[in-house]
Amino acid sequence: MKIIRCKDIINLLSDFYDNEIDNEIETLFWEHIEECKRCLSLVHNFEKTLELYHSFKPIKLEPQMKREFHRWLHIEIKKITIKKYKYKK
Amino acid sequence: MTQLSSQLIRKDLDEATLISLAKNGNTSAFEKLIKRYEEKIYSLAYRILQDKEEAFDVLQDTAMSAFKNLKNFQSKSSFSTWIYRIALNFALMRKRKQKAQLKKAQIIDSEDSDKLPQFAEIAEQNLLGNYVDWSENPVISLENQELRKVLQEAINKLPDKYRNVIILKEIEGRSIEETAKILGLSISAVKTRLHRARLYLKWFLEKYITKGQMV
Ligand SMILES: [Zn+2]
Numbered sequence A: 001m002k003i004i005r006c007k008d009i010i011n012l013l014s015d016f017y018d019n020e021i022d023n024e025i026e027t028l029f030w031e032h033i034e035e036c037k038r039c040l041s042l043v044h045n046f047e048k049t050l051e052l053y054h055s056f057k058p059i060k061l062e063p064q065m066k067r068e069f070h071r072w073l074h075i076e077i078k079k080i081t082i083k084k085y086k087y088k089k
Numbered sequence B: 001m002t003q004l005s006s007q008l009i010r011k012d013l014d015e016a017t018l019i020s021l022a023k024n025g026n027t028s029a030f031e032k033l034i035k036r037y038e039e040k041i042y043s044l045a046y047r048i049l050q051d052k053e054e055a056f057d058v059l060q061d062t063a064m065s066a067f068k069n070l071k072n073f074q075s076k077s078s079f080s081t082w083i084y085r086i087a088l089n090f091a092l093m094r095k096r097k098q099k100a101q102l103k104k105a106q107i108i109d110s111e112d113s114d115k116l117p118q119f120a121e122i123a124e125q126n127l128l129g130n131y132v133d134w135s136e137n138p139v140i141s142l143e144n145q146e147l148r149k150v151l152q153e154a155i156n157k158l159p160d161k162y163r164n165v166i167i168l169k170e171i172e173g174r175s176i177e178e179t180a181k182i183l184g185l186s187i188s189a190v191k192t193r194l195h196r197a198r199l200y201l202k203w204f205l206e207k208y209i210t211k212g213q214m215v
Helices: A006-017 A023-035 A037-054 A063-088 B003-008 B015-023 B027-049 B052-072 B079-104 B119-125 B145-157 B160-171 B176-183 B187-211
Strands: none
Touching: A006 A023, A006 A037, A006 B119, A006 B187, A023 A037, A037 B145, A037 B160, A037 B187, A063 B027, A063 B052, B015 B027, B015 B052, B027 B052, B027 B079, B027 B160, B052 B079, B079 B160, B079 B176, B119 B187, B145 B160, B145 B187, B160 B176, B160 B187, B176 B187
């Protein structure tokens, strides 16, 4: 029978969080955190950290920047295309 | 109007068609293609550079480079991965310049230039002393401006190899598989870096919480 120690819990945190842990190990993981208050806190804090990062607001291009980009893109690629065409001739 | 340009009016034209039109020199197909990714490119660049103008420059550099190199794009790989990779490289190049300029101007304070502890030390710290569960503390929320700054700073302080994984996977929401492809790493390497980066972020946050005696 394998034993899971506190150190193993630290190494397994991501696999546990991502649901990528073997069934057998997961049972041992649960058994450990039910008994070990420190590791239970560790799991909670780990999950809370990620929850905060996941809820960062998406970064949006401001409408005016977007318009500027579209105008710029349209002109620049036309320029390149014309240059290429002249060069081919 | 030719058949092709009238087709382009359709918004739902699939990506493969847009790519093949763009490869054949149809500039409006290329514009459409880039517009599908402009927000994502900008967002990725902003996360890395923390500066609107620099992120905008990355968007322009990426669009230009994609236009010039589209002929080299192999349709069997994913366009999104390809363009993300270009954007990431431009953003990282600028990041290096930013860092060099800050160093020159000696704006980086002594704390910033401190080396991060080794990952093993970070892991060990979780085993020492009294370990407090702060996850339910109401102060630990994104509503808290100061905390948001701390979280952002924590990302900035991560070494490149960890920061890239965190930004792509945790913040921009790419899958582990796509993150691996964008960074040119194996899946297991991404998983290892992701795990370490997550523990670093937790460590930064904990340092702030315990120093500030919030718990
Ligand atoms: Zn334990």
